[in-house]
Amino acid sequence: MIAFLVKRFGQALVVMFVISLISFSIQDNLGDPLRELLGQSVSEAERQVLRDEMGLNDPFLEQYWRFLKKAVRGDLGNSYFFKRPALEVIMEKFPATMELVLGATLIILFLSIPIGVYCAINPRSWFTKVMMGMSIIGISIPVFLTAIMLIYLFSIALGWLPSFGRGETTMIGFWETGMLTWDGLVHLILPSVALSSIMLPLFIRLIRSEMMEVLEQDYIRFAWAKGLSRKRIWFLHALKNTLLPVITVGGVQIGTMIAYTILTETVFQWPGMGFLFLEAVNRVDTPLIIAYLIVVGVIFVITNTVVDLIYGLVNPTVRLAGGHS
Amino acid sequence: MALLEVRGLEVRFPMRQGELTALRDVSFSLDKGERLGIVGESGAGKSVAAFAILNLISRPGYISNGEIIFEGSDLAKMNARQLRSIRGNRINMIFQDPMMTLNPVLTIGTQMIECLRTHMNMSAGQAREKAIDKLRQVQIPSPEERIDQYPHELSGGMRQRVVIAIALLTDPSVIIADEPTTALDVTIQAEIMELLLALCENSDVALMLITHDLGVVSQVTQRTVVMYAGRVVEEGPTRQIIENARHPYTHGLIAALPERTNPGMRLNQIPGVMPSLAAIPPGCSFHPRCEHAMDVCRSELPDYVMDGGFRVACHWVAHREQQP
Ligand SMILES: Nc1ncnc2c1ncn2[C@@H]1O[C@H](COP(=O)(O)OP(=O)(O)OP(=O)(O)O)[C@@H](O)[C@H]1O
Ligand code: SF4
Numbered sequence: 001m002i003a004f005l006v007k008r009f010g011q012a013l014v015v016m017f018v019i020s021l022i023s024f025s026i027q028d029n030l031g032d033p034l035r036e037l038l039g040q041s042v043s044e045a046e047r048q049v050l051r052d053e054m055g056l057n058d059p060f061l062e063q064y065w066r067f068l069k070k071a072v073r074g075d076l077g078n079s080y081f082f083k084r085p086a087l088e089v090i091m092e093k094f095p096a097t098m099e100l101v102l103g104a105t106l107i108i109l110f111l112s113i114p115i116g117v118y119c120a121i122n123p124r125s126w127f128t129k130v131m132m133g134m135s136i137i138g139i140s141i142p143v144f145l146t147a148i149m150l151i152y153l154f155s156i157a158l159g160w161l162p163s164f165g166r167g168e169t170t171m172i173g174f175w176e177t178g179m180l181t182w183d184g185l186v187h188l189i190l191p192s193v194a195l196s197s198i199m200l201p202l203f204i205r206l207i208r209s210e211m212m213e214v215l216e217q218d219y220i221r222f223a224w225a226k227g228l229s230r231k232r233i234w235f236l237h238a239l240k241n242t243l244l245p246v247i248t249v250g251g252v253q254i255g256t257m258i259a260y261t262i263l264t265e266t267v268f269q270w271p272g273m274g275f276l277f278l279e280a281v282n283r284v285d286t287p288l289i290i291a292y293l294i295v296v297g298v299i300f301v302i303t304n305t306v307v308d309l310i311y312g313l314v315n316p317t318v319r320l321a322g323g324h325s
Numbered sequence: 326m327a328l329l330e331v332r333g334l335e336v337r338f339p340m341r342q343g344e345l346t347a348l349r350d351v352s353f354s355l356d357k358g359e360r361l362g363i364v365g366e367s368g369a370g371k372s373v374a375a376f377a378i379l380n381l382i383s384r385p386g387y388i389s390n391g392e393i394i395f396e397g398s399d400l401a402k403m404n405a406r407q408l409r410s411i412r413g414n415r416i417n418m419i420f421q422d423p424m425m426t427l428n429p430v431l432t433i434g435t436q437m438i439e440c441l442r443t444h445m446n447m448s449a450g451q452a453r454e455k456a457i458d459k460l461r462q463v464q465i466p467s468p469e470e471r472i473d474q475y476p477h478e479l480s481g482g483m484r485q486r487v488v489i490a491i492a493l494l495t496d497p498s499v500i501i502a503d504e505p506t507t508a509l510d511v512t513i514q515a516e517i518m519e520l521l522l523a524l525c526e527n528s529d530v531a532l533m534l535i536t537h538d539l540g541v542v543s544q545v546t547q548r549t550v551v552m553y554a555g556r557v558v559e560e561g562p563t564r565q566i567i568e569n570a571r572h573p574y575t576h577g578l579i580a581a582l583p584e585r586t587n588p589g590m591r592l593n594q595i596p597g598v599m600p601s602l603a604a605i606p607p608g609c610s611f612h613p614r615c616e617h618a619m620d621v622c623r624s625e626l627p628d629y630v631m632d633g634g635f636r637v638a639c640h641w642v643a644h645r646e647q648q649p
């Protein structure tokens with residue numbers, strides 16, 4: 001267990017190192033930060049002076065080494081636009097994104113398991129056929145299109161739900177939450193639904209196919225031969241085996257969802273990290289871009305670790321070890 | 326009256342190419358405490374017959390005809406709830422591969438206790454006591470610890486002992502064992518078979534033993550049913566089947582026994598293979614492989630000839646019996 005966590009910590013360091021190296025090396029291709037910083041009116045000579053001062057003319061490795069030395073102390077540089085530490089700016093937006101991901105995850109969790117199980121048990125029912133058809137459609141419609149359709153239907157046509165922003169928020173320590181007020185919760189609905197729109201059908205299909213495979217296994221037939229109730233066979237014997245592979249895939253997908261938050265947050269003007277990231281890209285705010293990528297990388301490693309821990313708890317044949325992954 | 330009587334059982338699998346008939350007019354019976362062997366090559370329909378008894382044929386298969394009378398009522402006509410009160414309670418099963426039979430994510434204890442709690446009015450504590458007791462009966466060392474382990478922590482032989490313990494938990498009147506030792510290491514096959522036999526004898530449980538090994542059948546069972554391509558071709562007391570088989574297919578099976586072959590000689594396998602369900606020959610389905618086949622065998626299905634405790638479906642045998 002300790003060996004496992006140490007190994008994961010090592011992996012996290014490697015991931016962050018690689019991300020920083022990649023994002024640091026592409027920054028020259030993003031555009032000229034000075035133009036954004038100073039505007040058009042500054043002369044070329046003055047620009048060169050400023051470039052020298054900022055160290056932008058130094059060799060790549062020298063710049064990267066300087067960046068790394070600061071980075072290990074938690075200093076990822078100042079945002080050019082906000083003139084404040086980039087990490088601080090990102091972390092302020094972190095709760096908004098996490099609550100969005102949490103909302104989408106809850107929707108996926110509470111819908112995909114019952115629907116997937118139902119579709120596996122009743123492969124011939126009309127509900128299953130409708131679900132399977134809809135899930136194909138759901139997977140193939142891009143998130144932003146779903147988002148726009150949701151806004152049109154529920155905000156504009158029906159006027160039931162708000163279409164942008166987080167609504168009323170409360171501070172708990174450093175965490176700015178929208179989940180304690182009615183207004184905040186209502187604002188969370190449409191973005192969460194939009195964010196879950198790709199993963200939900202994916203999960204329904206995954207759970208259904210896993211469960212159908214499990215239902216064919218000898219141990220399920222043996223459970224029937226033991227005269228157990230249907231409820232026990234489906235929801236204990238079969239479901240527990242079904243969820244094992246789903247947990248692994250699911251963990252990776254929740255990580256992937258972070259990427260979709262960029263689109264969702266932009267469409268819904270959701271003040272989270274993704275929205276901020278897109279703005280940073282437009283402004284060529286390199287430190288902010290790098291900080292975002294590193295934070296996302298860390299989230300990936302953490303989710304994978306948590307997923308592996310849960311998997312180890314549920315699956316008796318797995319022993320968490322520092323050895324192979 | 327027999328404890329379990331299967332009469333005219335027919336099982337079909339609707340397939341894209343049309344319906345396949347896996348069992349045709351299968352009848353046999355099992356008395357209280359009796360041990361019946363079901364033999365035949367792979368694909369004969371032994372497993373389908375076993376699962377059909379508890380109405381557990383895998384979809385899309387279904388019982389299209391026949392009766393399965395157990396203690397006076399027809400299992401083929403029972404609803405799901407009635408069937409559940411028989412399955413795992415009065416009639417229990419042992420499967421072939423103990424590596425696949427036990428649920429990998431539940432402990433041995435969970436998988437035993439649930440049987441008792443489903444079928445008997447027992448507290449969790451009582452059920453656990455009884456489960457440990459049964460594990461001891463199947464000679465599992467330190468059952469108090471084993472009961473909390475998961476299947477993967479046990480060897481194949483140990484797991485089959487657990488499965489046997491589960492089958493005996495509810496004091497059933499019938500155990501259907503479908504090739505219970507085939508998947509095990511040869512060195513422990515005899516040991517597990519003896520254990521099963523002893524336990525069935527002690528508790529007066531009727532055993533329906535499915536196997537393709539006539540050698541095991543001759544050591545364990547009192548009566549034998551021989552199946553070929555979904556039909557019963559011969560039935561009789563095991564002793565006499567071995568010593569005085571009438572059906573050419575049974576002859577072939579006996580001739581193929583290793584102990585009937587001289588050392589260094591090739592096994593006397595029956596030439597040819599069992600036909601697939603989609604291509605069962607007309608008349609006697611064994612005729613392409615039979616050395617006694619006559620013209621009538623190619624066109625007419627042989628009826629059963631009854632003779633004392635024997636029952637044979639063969640034109641050649643019927644023909645011989647008519648001669649004085
Ligand atoms: N689910 C199914 N769908 C279609 N056909 C099936 C199905 N299950 C069994 N059969 C067919 O029924 C026939 C009898 O199969 P069964 O499993 O009973 O044979 P068996 O005598 O038990 O053989 P073995 O010794 O290999 O276990 C086979 O031809 C098989 O193809
Ligand atoms: S009926 Fe004919 S073909 Fe069939 S076993 Fe008897 S002799 Fe052989």
Ligand SMILES: [Mg+2]
Nearest residue numbers: 371372373503
């Ligand atoms: Mg079989």
